[in-house]
Amino acid sequence: MGAENFAMRLFEMEAxxxxxxxxxxxxxxxxxxxxxxxVVGGKEERKFKAGDAIFIPSNEKHQLKNNSKNACKLLCLIPYKKD
Incomplete structure (x- = not known):
């Protein structure tokens, strides 16, 4: 049971x-x-905080960095097709 074309993943990134x-x-x-x-994407860096939503286009180089003193929790939503 669950979505056939969608996945939601929970990540925790340490300080x-x-x-x-x-x-x-x-x-x-x-x-x-x-x-x-x-969030590093394309040629820019942008700050993020709790409550923010980030869109990352296909084929764009990207990286998330936790430069704070506390853990960061995030949900990552991706297309997913079960085989």
């Missing part, structure tokens, strides 16, 4: 943590539940 700088061929959205940090 000072970050995701790899990467890209993929699907767009996705990130909703910040707790904490703050930076």
């Amino acid at each position: 000072g943590g970050h995701s790899p700088l990467h890209s993929h061929n699907w767009e996705h959205e990130v909703f910040i539940l707790e904490g703050e940090g930076l």
